[in-house]
Amino acid sequence: MTNEIQTKTELMYSQVVSSVKQGNFPHGVLVECQNTVDGEDFARFIANTLVCTGDNKPCSVCSDCIKAQGKGHPDIFITDGIKGKSKNFTVDAIREIRDDAFVVPNESDKKIYILKNGHNMNEQAQNAILKILEEPPSYVYFIIVTESKSTMLETVLSRVQVFSLLGNEDAFTDKEAQAVGGMVKALLSVNELALMEQTAVFQKNNQFAKSVLVLLTEVFRDALVKKSGFTRNFRFNDETNLICNNLTAKAILQLISICNELIESIDRNCNNNLLLVRMCYELKRAIGR
Numbered sequence: 001m002t003n004e005i006q007t008k009t010e011l012m013y014s015q016v017v018s019s020v021k022q023g024n025f026p027h028g029v030l031v032e033c034q035n036t037v038d039g040e041d042f043a044r045f046i047a048n049t050l051v052c053t054g055d056n057k058p059c060s061v062c063s064d065c066i067k068a069q070g071k072g073h074p075d076i077f078i079t080d081g082i083k084g085k086s087k088n089f090t091v092d093a094i095r096e097i098r099d100d101a102f103v104v105p106n107e108s109d110k111k112i113y114i115l116k117n118g119h120n121m122n123e124q125a126q127n128a129i130l131k132i133l134e135e136p137p138s139y140v141y142f143i144i145v146t147e148s149k150s151t152m153l154e155t156v157l158s159r160v161q162v163f164s165l166l167g168n169e170d171a172f173t174d175k176e177a178q179a180v181g182g183m184v185k186a187l188l189s190v191n192e193l194a195l196m197e198q199t200a201v202f203q204k205n206n207q208f209a210k211s212v213l214v215l216l217t218e219v220f221r222d223a224l225v226k227k228s229g230f231t232r233n234f235r236f237n238d239e240t241n242l243i244c245n246n247l248t249a250k251a252i253l254q255l256i257s258i259c260n261e262l263i264e265s266i267d268r269n270c271n272n273n274l275l276l277v278r279m280c281y282e283l284k285r286a287i288g289r
């Protein structure tokens, strides 16, 4: 593990603690992690921090911490949703969880469900979980662990805060950050030519365009999260706010799907000039301009 990743992971752990202390920890969380064991550990850490009754959370000495760390806390549920012969996270398992979620906690004032292998949830299962993510009982927290957030529906992603334990691919350069800022401003600008001028930085460089499109998708996703009422510091906070405040959820969803299409065409080795023309046209069209 490089220092950079370690620092990022440490940062996420401290983010969890401070948000639990402030009492604004989100009721829906997605843990993205290549290694499901690490993902589960992080999910357990969140659950432990949530139930801890000590001051210095997680204190490791209160009875809730002891039970949580011994994997025997009666209000922390962990499941891979497998029922019978199915290898998938079944919709039946989610329905059971939904029913159970409305029963008040046993000992803690919170109830936490860790749903492992979110990548095994099909669309039906995800829609079932979405229903309760939209209006969870006040004491309920869901932590979905998945190999990649791309396995989840946009509607689900708009209801959860993503904690990504993925490594280097998440880091970005100053040049990329600058391009993301420029793209967002140009997209919202009334100046027709702004976007065309901005996309000039991608000339002859499809891979740079791709990395910026990936980051833009993150901004759009975060803007949707913000629209559904979560307030936190996003990696591109200013850009996320601009998108959230100026565009409808429908337009943002449209932008995400355009970015995905553009990324796919880069992966298919499309012509750079055509890509830039399409980027300007499709992005503006997505927001109805």
Ligand SMILES: [Zn+2]
Residues within 6 Å of the ligand: 051, 052, 053, 054, 057, 058, 059, 060, 061, 062, 063, 064, 065, 066
């Ligand atoms: Zn404790």
